[in-house]
Amino acid sequence: MKYLGLIFAGLFRKKLRTFLTLASLIAAFSLLGLLQSVNSLFSGAADFLGASRLITQASVSFTTALPMRFLPQIEAVPGVSAVNHSQFFGGQYQDGRGFFPQFAVNPQRLRDTYPEWVMDEDSWRRFISTQDGTIVGRNLANQYGWKVGDIVPLNSFIWQKTTGGNSWEWRVVGIFDGVNEDWSERANLMYLNYGQFDEARANGKGLAGIFVVRIADPEQSDRIASVIDAKFENSSDETKTQKESEFQLGFIRQLGDIGLIVNLITGAVFFSILFLTGVAMSQAVRERIPELAVLKCLGFTDRQVMLLVLAEALMLCLLGALLGMLLASAATGIVPPEFPVRADLRVWLIAAASVVVLTLAVGLPPALTARRLKIVDALAGRTDESALERVLRRLVGAFSGRNEEVRA
Incomplete structure (x- = not known):
């Protein structure tokens, strides 16, 4: 010094x-x-996601849809505790100025596969029973000032309706948050009721983008992934199953x-x-x-x-x-x-x-x-x-x- x-x-x-x-x-x-x-x-x-969930996608690309008949076959694999199907919606809010992730899901299956999202019982019941219902993350609700009962219009750049056009309306039936700080920081997405989505879309009915597989023992993730892929090997819809964290990183790395x-x-x-x-x-x-x-x-x-x-x-x-x-x-x-x-x-x-x-x-x-x-x-x-x-x-x-x- x-x-x-x-x-x-x-x-x-x-x-x-x-x-x-x-x-x-x-x-x-x-x-x-x-x-x-x-x-x-x-x-x-993506490390915080852990290995308790697997993502099953088409082996060609995650943009290729899979038939919904795969769901019960995946559920039957030993070690699988819950399965959900998810489809990326690709909606734009406020004439394209607002964009955030939206996924069309089965409400009850979402709750089973993602217990990290917490919400009151009444909101879960409304989400299950409301055909055009949506639940939004706490951060997203705070950002746009949404509350339960609001109607959120979204223009999807992927999905058109059978009645023509790509303008969809979704009713906010609940606001969810994360179970801890890591999950709360990521409560910035929207889940849509798959019922209205599948009924109203002009094409792709009965198909799922990916399957989210929750497993009982994370130590068995590699074995379970191999068993799932073996079920559909040499078929017209071969699959690729991986840990959720690996899927998230693979999605990002599509950019390079x-x-x-x-x-x-x-x-x-x-x-x-x-x-x-x-x-x-x-x-x-x-x-x-x-x-x-x-x-x-x-x-x-x-x-x-x-x-x-x-x-x-x-x-x-x-x-x-x-x-x-x-x-x-x-x-x-x-x-x-x-x-x-x-x-x-x-x-x-x-x-x-x-x-x-x-x-x-x-x-x-x-x-x-x-x-x-x-x-x-x-x-x-x-x-x-x-x-x-x-x-x-x-x-x-x-x-x-x-x-x-x-x-x-």
């Missing part, structure tokens, strides 16, 4: 350059926090390898920041060569001078990372609940590791230059260039069309 004032004095010797470099680091770590939060969502946000895309963007940003910060640190040390020589005259060892320069690089990267990650955390904190993106511990650990790597990459070359500094040569102005400085000079010379190195 006794060298802290000396570190800050060296770091802010050129205030404008330091603040500009710091601003670049803040921007880079803000982007890192946001991108890795998204990556964390895609790679692990999100993790790879995010990591490539982050890598490109940090390559640019590495070059910029490296140049700034190298320039700062080169300008202070006489001062570093004076420190050695005052009794500072080569190792102490090297560590001072390295500490400046660490302080700069640490400040940029801390401010950038705080900014990213604030930004993810205001994201709507239907997109549960959060800068969690995993994201902060990635940022911490990035600080260490960045510090060594930008601070070690000038720190080694300071360590090798000879007092006589430094005070006489005869210092050798570091390897990094020579590379930078050659790069500048190449881009300017000159082969000779540029003098400082």
